Amino acid sequence: MASSTFVFTSSSSASRHYLLLIPPQASAKAYTNNKLRVSNSPSFVLRTKGSIHLQGFVAMQEKGASTLSDDSKIKIPHVLTVAGSDSGAGAGIQADLKACAARRVYCSTVITSVTAQNTVGVQGVSNVSEDFVAEQLKSVLSDMQVDVVKTGMLPSVGIVKILCKTLREFPVQALVVDPVMVSTSGDVLAGPSILSVFREELFPMADIITPNLKEASALLDGVQLETVDDLRSAARLLYDMGPKNVLVKGGDLPDSSDAVDILFNGDNFYELRSPRIKTRNTHGTGCSLASCIAAELAKGYLMVSAVKVAKRFVETALDYSKDIVIGNGLQGPFDHLLRLKGHSQDCHGLQAFNPSDLLLYAVTDSEMNKKWGRSITDAVKAAIEGGATIVQLREKDAETQDFLESAKACLKICHSHGVPLLINDRIDIALACDADGVHVGQSDMPAHVARTLLGPEKIIGVSCKTPEQAQQAWVDGADYIGCGGVYPTNTKENNITVGLDGLKTVCMASKLPVVAIGGIGVSNARIVMEIGVPNLKGVAVVSALFDRECVLTETRKLHAMLSESNIDGTLKKL
């Protein structure tokens, strides 16, 4: 490789970070602002305002500036898992991917073996050839910036040896070894011939090993492990094999009401206890625990913290998943992302957002409900029976716990009528009750942040008074905008009225459907809808429904009027 000089001049006058990627066996000399840095690590970061002179930046010269990335490029923590595939996706590579995704760490995969496996057991195993494991390892490690390698099923001595050799060539920040040997169903995933290469080659390179009871026992020539004290003795003996830390997992400890693991780092023992969750869904707990430890290490956590977070993660996921049913066998998988139940429980087949739902948009008001002595659920029920097509709960001064309880009750009512329920402003409440979405104002949580928190399927509406705000709402990923106040209203203090002209201007500029709001009721809804802009889909109403003696009657009147003026979302000539 010829040495070469490469000069990159920053076009920006601001000081910026540059990430320099250096090929194996090369080194770089970099002069920035008259300072010299020399490095032969796979990457290093420079901060500079001016030009960077690089020497020995061999393979990168032609690619030029594309090999340099500035502050806007984010380095993502990265775990590489070297493990077996589980077709049932409870353990192995699949569990590792899910655990890393749940912990928000990138996970690449080197597959050592493909198993035909389900919740009953392992029906077949087909190991990947040593050469092809080597090829996968090289592909990932020569290109991507792996922080931590985590190993699971390593089915042959040859594969372990190749792994150790490759890791010496491409060193990483940490190595987490889950010495998988037997599945929880009792099937052998790596035979006893593996023990010596584990002890002699792999463990001395490991930052942590995480054997379960059976594996710890096998590694210690069959010693019986039955008590927490036995786990401690085992941890000390395994530590002598060379890893920097040992975590002996007590998930299968008999007669224990707690799930107890012992961590030993050569100086101290840590007894990690969590309540034992009563569930059949523990398939893959060991793989997930090790992946989570790797993920936290990749983020930069110290070992004890990483192990504690990992154990808490497994405990939380097991508790959430304790009653889910996947498969007919004795050991089911759990839900790493804590998301599976939401869909099966209470969605009642609601469709994705339909703009025609904006036709009669009922917005509750806590003050008005108090004034008329009705509960929020009674108000919502009456509005829906009267024909409201979407409901927003706007509880400005409710206690959080009361608001959450009301929201849950309203959600049941709304969903039993196929009506979506949105929460004003309180994203936490929307998340906690799994509402259909939120409506935010200009000074509330920005819509793009709300979108990140709520995910792609929830409905997000934004209050807008100007074309610029409407454009921003679209850019931010909102589903609709609320435009107003069209007429003066007493539900909002100091609210600027945009009038029918302002409404029309915003509608024309908006790429999103619009619902008009502010001082609208039976007397003027028709005039509003008559402005004749196709994306004006309906009216949002507060006082005209809820500051009245009978919510049901008022909603019916308004619904009849709107239905008459609007058929299938197109305005009928009146």
Ligand SMILES: Nc1ncnc2c1ncn2[C@@H]1O[C@H](COP(=O)(O)OP(=O)(O)O)[C@@H](O)[C@H]1O
């Ligand atoms: N029923 C349970 N409740 C809470 N934690 C558990 C339960 N079963 C296992 N764990 C925890 O899950 C992790 C994996 O442990 P274990 O099941 O012993 O390993 P493996 O899956 O490798 O056999 C440990 O932290 C253990 O304490």
Ligand SMILES: Cc1ncc(COP(=O)(O)O)c(N)n1
């Ligand atoms: C491919 C593969 N790797 C690891 C395990 C261990 O997981 P568990 O101990 O939870 O059965 C497994 N069953 N399958």
Ligand SMILES: [Mg+2]
């Ligand atoms: Mg287990």
